[in-house]
Amino acid sequence: MAHRDFAGGMLTEWGSHTADLCQWANGADDTGPIEFELAEGTVVGHYANGVKLVFEDGEWPLHVRFVGSEGSVYVDDDGGIETKPKSLLAQRKFGKGYPQANHVRNFLDCVKSRRRPIAPAEGAHRANSACQVANICLQLGRTLEWDPKKERFAGDPMADRLLARAVREPWNQL
DSSP states (O other), X not given: OOOTTTXXXXXXXXHHHXXXXXXXXXXXXXXXXXXXXXXXXXXXXXXXXXXXXXXOOOOSSOEEEEEETTEEEEEETTSOEEEESXXXXXXXXXXXXXXXXXXXXXXXXXXXXXXXXXXXXXXXXHHHHHHHHHHHHHHHTSOEEEETTTTEETTOHHHXXXXXXXXXXXXXXX
16 A cells, blocks of 8 residues: 555556556546445446446556456556457457557657647546545545546545645645
């Protein structure tokens, strides 16, 4: 879990990298899960469209697993991909090309062209928010309802207090 004043542990330090991929695949770069629940030692985020974001302990490299009615797809941040059944690999669609080989080059090109980058800031914010809320769910040990528009918990001031740490003197005067 790490020191709460300065970090959130692996879930927030590295989790946002893979949660970003999940957000993108779900078309959720502008939203996030609306409920977070503890399930078998992990946290499951539930989106309004029924998709689940499951935070699971894993091995390096960072990875995500998409599970659907026809099988599953494993993708890691080193470019690895595995499917069950293998026939799903033949149906692979490349979409926006994630993982992007060079986010920096893409960002600089988009600054010049004013196009939307392959990894927009809003998507990164939402991926990180999902990880932060999952960490709060673990910390409190209970299910939480999250409003991704207001970025607040539904009727839960105790959980809302964990969204930011208390600011000490003299910085609270800024």
